[in-house]
Amino acid sequence: MCKKILITGAKGMLGTVLCPFFEKYNILAIDKDNGDITTKNSLAGVIGGFDFDAVVHCAAYTNVDKAEDKPEHAFIINKDGTANVIDCLKNKDCLFIYISTDYVFDGEKKSLYTEEDTPNPLSVYAKSKLEGEKIAAKIDKHVIIRTSWLFGPKGRNFVSTIAQLAKEKKELKVVDDQAGSPTYTLDLAKAIADIVEIYFTKGIKPGIYNVTNTGFCTWFELASYIIKEAGFKTALIPIKSEQSGRKAKRPKNSRLSKEKFKGLSGYYLPGWQDAVSDYLENYVFKEKG
Numbered sequence: 001m002c003k004k005i006l007i008t009g010a011k012g013m014l015g016t017v018l019c020p021f022f023e024k025y026n027i028l029a030i031d032k033d034n035g036d037i038t039t040k041n042s043l044a045g046v047i048g049g050f051d052f053d054a055v056v057h058c059a060a061y062t063n064v065d066k067a068e069d070k071p072e073h074a075f076i077i078n079k080d081g082t083a084n085v086i087d088c089l090k091n092k093d094c095l096f097i098y099i100s101t102d103y104v105f106d107g108e109k110k111s112l113y114t115e116e117d118t119p120n121p122l123s124v125y126a127k128s129k130l131e132g133e134k135i136a137a138k139i140d141k142h143v144i145i146r147t148s149w150l151f152g153p154k155g156r157n158f159v160s161t162i163a164q165l166a167k168e169k170k171e172l173k174v175v176d177d178q179a180g181s182p183t184y185t186l187d188l189a190k191a192i193a194d195i196v197e198i199y200f201t202k203g204i205k206p207g208i209y210n211v212t213n214t215g216f217c218t219w220f221e222l223a224s225y226i227i228k229e230a231g232f233k234t235a236l237i238p239i240k241s242e243q244s245g246r247k248a249k250r251p252k253n254s255r256l257s258k259e260k261f262k263g264l265s266g267y268y269l270p271g272w273q274d275a276v277s278d279y280l281e282n283y284v285f286k287e288k289g
Ligand SMILES: NC(=O)c1ccc[n+]([C@@H]2O[C@H](COP(=O)([O-])OP(=O)(O)OC[C@H]3O[C@@H](n4cnc5c(N)ncnc54)[C@H](OP(=O)(O)O)[C@@H]3O)[C@@H](O)[C@H]2O)c1
Pocket: 008, 009, 010, 011, 012, 013, 014, 015, 030, 031, 032, 033, 035, 036, 037, 038, 057, 058, 059, 060, 061, 062, 077, 081, 099, 100, 101, 102, 129, 147, 148, 149, 150, 151, 155
């Protein structure tokens, strides 16, 4: 029988590109308009009647800076919303994939973070995502995917914003003291689909898996690459996090080791430079003509 998959946050940056990867399955794709995860009764009416084989929970409050002023919003969606999705599942013996973040770490570690490292989130957003992780981990067959610095076809993101600003401005200031891995939603979506496939065919050890594109950079290095690829002459000025005016604190080091995912899937995701080039060529500049 055709497997049934629930995807939450299906209209978001990741959810939008994720759905097509599951076309061979029977998908229920929900978002705020047809499955608000904060209203348990109506959510139960939408998802409670189905026996899902796997759930990919992408829905989240993702505005990292605004969350500092609205902590209750972040927790109601990222923590309580996750609990609601799980509570409403008829079959709790399904695979439950929770999409989490590199921001659960404080960035003090000098080397790469592994799945065994202890989180110590610096921001409200990251704290609420970590609480969501703890709830997801109560499901027997859970997979928590920690990813980072997403960019992709739907919605605003750092790569599309820099490409746009670089066109308009002579000079841009970008932080150079935070290092991580930019991650292309299309590559991440394929990895998530592969994880589901592995679960269906061989089974999977529950737990945390770091999944990002390969390689590391700072936001400044990422912006430099975008400007070079786009052929703009914009001057880039490196600044420190404290000078950025961003409300939420972010980890200086959120470089994640991907060895565990490689052990599971047999591959690393493409390098971040190739991913950024593909995105610029096929989405950012193509759309603008
Ligand atoms: N973006 C990143 O750089 C990044 C990095 C690491 C991890 N992640 C995680 O990856 C996942 C996907 O992120 P994303 O960038 O695709 O985020 P996104 O574009 O903000 O997508 C999240 C989706 O969830 C929806 N949503 C919000 N509140 C909801 C509610 N109460 N009920 C149902 N749906 C609701 C959002 O709708 P509205 O847009 O209408 O609010 C949106 O469509 C999230 O779990 C995020 O925490 C993201």
